[in-house]
Amino acid sequence: MYLKSKLSWNVVIPAEKMDIKGLMLQKAIITRLMADFAAKKASKDLGYFLAVTTVEKIGEGKVRQQSGDVLFPVDFSCITFKLLNGEVLEGVVHKILKHGIFLRCGPAEKIYLSHQKMDDYQYMPGENPYFMNEKSSKIEKGNVVRFLVIGKKFMEFENDFQFVVTLEGDYLGSIA
Numbered sequence: 260m261y262l263k264s265k266l267s268w269n270v271v272i273p274a275e276k277m278d279i280k281g282l283m284l285q286k287a288i289i290t291r292l293m294a295d296f297a298a299k300k301a302s303k304d305l306g307y308f309l310a311v312t313t314v315e316k317i318g319e320g321k322v323r324q325q326s327g328d329v330l331f332p333v334d335f336s337c338i339t340f341k342l343l344n345g346e347v348l349e350g351v352v353h354k355i356l357k358h359g360i361f362l363r364c365g366p367a368e369k370i371y372l373s374h375q376k377m378d379d380y381q382y383m384p385g386e387n388p389y390f391m392n393e394k395s396s397k398i399e400k401g402n403v404v405r406f407l408v409i410g411k412k413f414m415e416f417e418n419d420f421q422f423v424v425t426l427e428g429d430y431l432g433s434i435a
Contacts, residue, residue, distance in 0.1 A: 260346060262339045264305055265315070267332060270295065272320075274327035288317055288331050296337070301420065303413040306341025307366040340365050342408050342422055349434065350424075352402045355388045362404060362424070369421045372406060376425035396433050403434045 270291050272284070293311060301307045318332035342348065342364070350362030350370055359377075362370040374382060379392040389399035398404060410423035426432050 260341055260343055262305065262341055263336060264339055265336050267334050268295065270331045270333050272329050272331065285317065288333065289314060292333055292335065300418045305339040307339060309338045309340055312336045312338060342367055342411060344408055344411065346408045347405060348408065349403055349405050352398060352400050352404060355400055357382050360398060367420060367422060369419065370424055372424050376427060378427060398433045405431050405434055407431060
């Protein structure tokens with residue numbers, strides 16, 4: 260699910276980047292905000308950070324005593340992507356293992372579908388392994404699969420999520 264959020268972050272501008280011209284300072288603040296936004300990647304509450312849409316307000320800078328850097332409070336709007344439990348989504352298979360598959364959906368790359376959550380699908384080993392069911396529906400690398408999110412975990416150290424999904428339900432599975 261895509262979410263629109265309003266955030267307030269502190270942006271630090273090194274002293275050597277300071278310029279008396281207001282537009283150059285504003286450009287430096289926005290450039291730094293964008294770099295910090297991209298580096299943050301995700302948060303537990305908001306999901307994956309995708310884009311800054313508008314900068315609402317740049318507050319008055321405060322000089323840091325030790326370094327001379329200036330800290331600016333910035334209010335902005337952004338778009339985030341968060342997978343929610345119970346949500347039906349589509350993802351692309353990027354890894355097949357004997358015990359399940361890994362999918363990608365937007366910025367989420369750690370989406371695991373266990374073989375126990377794929378009713379009637381059997382693992383078919385080989386150089387290009389795949390899963391197949393009795394109706395000849397095939398799940399292989401590169402296929403698009405519709406799934407239901409049943410669990411998630413935020414890994415603080417990696418700033419990333421892990422998801423567990425299922426194919427148990429109506430209209431879920433490989434999309435031909």
